[in-house]
Amino acid sequence: MRSEQRPDDGPEGFPPPGDLPLELNRFVGRAVELADLTRALDGSRLVTVTGAGGVGKSRFAARAAALASVSPGYDGVRRVDLATVREADLVEYALASALELADQTSRPQRDVLLGHLAERQLLLVVDGFEHLVDTCATLVRDLLSAAPGLRILAVGRRPLSVEGEVVFPLSPLALEDAAELFADRAAALLPGFGLDDSNRADVVEVCRRLDCLPLAVELAAGRLRALSPPDLLRRLDDRFRLLTGSTRGALPRHQTLRTAIGWSHELCTAEERLLWARLTVFSGQFDLDAAEYICGGDGLHADDVLDVLSELIAQSVVIRDEAGSAVRYRMLDSVRAYGAEWLEALGDAGRMRRRHRDWYMGLATWCELDWFSPRQAEVAARIEVELPNLRAALEFCLTEPGEVYLGQYLAGTLWFFWTGCGRLSEGRHWLERGVELDEDNPDDEHSRSRLKALWVLGYVAILQGDTVPALAALHECREEAERLGDATAVAYAVHRTGCLALITDDLPRAEELLRTALAGYREIGELNSSVLMGQVELAMAVAFRGDLAGAVELCEDVRLICEDHGERWTLAYALYVLAYAAWTKGDLARARKLLRECLVIGDTFHDLLGTVLSLELLALVTLSEGDAAEAALLQGAAGRIWPSVGLPLFGSLYFNAPHELCASDARAVLGEGQFEMFVQVGSRLEPGEAVARAVGRGAAPRPPVMPSPRPVRTAPETREPAASGETTG
Known part of the structure; x- marks a missing residue:
């Protein structure tokens, strides 16, 4: 029996669901096995497809998952490819990435995964686990225990040996x-x-x-x-x-x-064999530019790489993948392993790994600079797709004698990705590994790499609400930077210490430190998204201290600079402050417009902090517009997000005041029962659904509400927010 579906077809004409790989050529045979596997998945929550290398396990499982995903028993399918993950510590991060799970807290990653999957009806494909079988077996067992609606289709050369596992041996083709x-x-x-x-x-x-x-x-x-x-x-x-x-x-x-x-x-020709061996330094997919730089030279001219690569594709040694207009390449594990042996035999593995590291170090450096440009979204997407190779580069640096300082620099250079794209937990993993390693007699340049890792570590820990480690890292960074005369590191350490003072309600110290940092940035000519964020944080501090006009002036300046440079991420936080100012003036339409833009930007970059702050303020604006039910619903949606961000509203009296005001007034209008009902409705919304509702891209139905004769306050004319601690930034 044969499958006649075309390569771009999902089951019964549906597009491939979740992140299952697109089929670029025809799927042949396996009709009986697909039916048998579908029945096995119906009867067991863990099915493991096993078989020899090259038997087609991954493609078979992906096809089976696509077929199963259209059944009413699943509301989603996700696939995690562990073949590119070399360290057991990274398995949970790889799974979180596959689930598009942005958690910015310091909670253990496993706890985050368990909580996320607990109530979901999901089919999870775990592919290429055999080199990490013990770690994966424990994780799979914990996930199945905590998430009754989860089913796992594992794919590897051996079983996981977990209780309840059904093993599905895959034979070669007829x-x-x-x-x-x-x-x-x-x-x-x-x-x-x-x-x-x-x-x-x-x-x-x-x-x-x-x-x-x-x-x-x-x-x-x-x-x-x-x-x-x-x-x-x-x-x-x-x-x-x-x-x-x-x-x-x-x-x-x-x-x-x-x-x-x-x-x-x-x-193969000599050039084809050489390129085959050299391509094995990549972890997962790669593009042509990277292949030409890393693999060219010394027997293979860079200009010839494309022609040789094309021959390897024609021979099925390399696979060509397409995603939109982008073309990327990869090798199957068995083919890659064979080539890696030849690379070792050639005695060239170390040099190639260093060239690989150099390319991705350069990519990260370029992306850090380009983050402050109209290409922010492109940069975020590029780092996301290159993450397996960046992980390989980080691992090489942090395990190779004499290379630690480069690992510290690379982990620090990716600050914009860790903080701006919802990757705080993984960023902290690499940063802590880096700063804990000491090299013998490092020179000043090596020390400066460590300083960058330290202030970024402090920044990440602050955003996770982990203040003690944050303060320790920033204090060490500042002391060492002052000793070395590194004005840049001093400014960043002072800046982030000021940010820590802001969220812990020490406003005089926050304002002092942030003004000092901004002066330091001006003196050295530093201007980027992080610097502008410092100005927004200063605006929050001065607003909390009673100077809302001064806060608006600071944020309007940030807005102009962001628009001039095409910057979007920091812009969202400036717009958030301006939206609050508009609300205080009773300009509700302007406040809503600004907050909608904030939410779109936050959703683009998976920035949960920016998203949840905007939802909280939008709830207050919505209440002022007279819709207490929708305000309660938005508060419920924000309440669902906060556990993935950290301590709600940082535990700050100042940041929390608008939330309390909204909750109090909405409860008074709706009554306790109806208020809690709408909060519960909102709490069932996924972050993406909440954003879509808030920006008007679609709204789920809500329960009816009985009108209340009690008026809703539409502007804060009866109170002084800044003086009473009710202003937010």
Whole structure:
């Protein structure tokens, strides 16, 4: 039985759900196995597809997940690829990334995952876990125990050995399907190729000799541009004869695959073999620019990389992936492992890993600069897709003698991603690893890399609400920076210490430190998103101290600079302050417009802090417009987000005052019962749903509310927010 769906089709014409990989060529065979696996998933919450390398486990599981996802038993499907994860400590971060889970607290990542999945009806595909089996087994067991609606489809060369697991061994293709696969892939290279009486026997015998392993068959088909089926069979037969001593000897399937890969390797040109080996330094996908820089030179000119890469794609050694207009490349694990052995044998692995590290260090540096530009969203997306390679570069630096300072610099340089794109927990993981490592006799340049990691660590810890470690890191950074005369590090340490004072309600100290930091930035000519954020934080401090006009002036200045540079992330926080000012003046339409823009920006960058602050203030604006029910609902939506951000409203009296005002007035209008009902309705909204509702892209129905004769305050004319501590920034 054969599948006839086209490569861009999901099941029954649906697009591929979740983040399952797009199929770029036809899925062949496996109809019976797909039906059996679907039944296994219906009957068990953990099914593990096992099989030898090259048997097609990943693609088979992705197809099965796509088919299962359209059933009413699931409200979503997600896939996490652990093949690129080398350290057990990163498994949970990889899963959080696959779930698009932005948690900015200092809670253990496992607790975050358990809480997120607890009430979801989700099918989770966990692929490529075998090198991390103990860690993955424990995590899978905990997830299934905590989330009754979760089902897991695991994919690996061995079972997880978790209680309740159903093992689904995947066999090679049937001979007929293997021959069809060969013909399909050959036709992509040689239009018009098909099985007929002149070639069928040779093709079938090639597939038989390759044990009908899909990867081995595809590698063989990739050779038809240079070899006829009879020539291909003869060369393959010679290869097997060398290994078995006769044409009758049988090889184990893992040796069959290795033989097929090795045979394909032998048929490559010297340049193709060299590029194959060098490409193995990449973790996951890569683009052409990276391949040309890292792999070019010393026997392979950079200008020739594209042509050689194209040949490896034609031979199924490299896979070409497309996402929109972007083209990226990757290697299957078995092929990559074979090439990595050759790279080690060439004695070139260390040099290539350093070139890999240098490229991604340069990418991070460029992105840090470009974050302060109209390309912020592009930068965020680029770092997201390159995260596996950045992790590999960080791991190399932090484990290689003499390279630690570069790891500290790289972790610090990615501050904009950790803080601006909801990756605080992983950022803190790398930053803490970096600053805990001491190199022997580091020079001043090495020390400056550590200073950057320290102030970024302090910043991340502040945003997580972890004030003691934050203060310790910032104090160490400032002391060492003053000793070295590093004015830049001093300014950042002072700035972030001022931010810490702000959220802990020490307003005089916050204002003093923030003004000192801004003066330091001006003196050294530093201007970027972080510097402007310092000005917004100063605006919050002066507003809390009673000078709302001064706060507006500071934020209007930030707004002009952001618009001039195309900056969006910091702009959202400036607009938030301006929205509060508009509300105090009774200009509710302007306040709502500004907050909608804040929410769109926060959603773009997965910035939960900016999102939840804007929702809180929008609830107050909505109440002032006369809709107490919607205000309560928005407070409920914000309440759901706060546990993923940290201590609600930082535990600050100043930041909390508008929330308390809104809750008090809405409760008075609705009555306790109705108020709590609408809060509960809001608490069921996902962050994305709450943002969509708030900006008018769609609103879920809400329960009816009985009108109340009690008026709602529409402007704060009866109180002095700044003087009474009710102003927020």
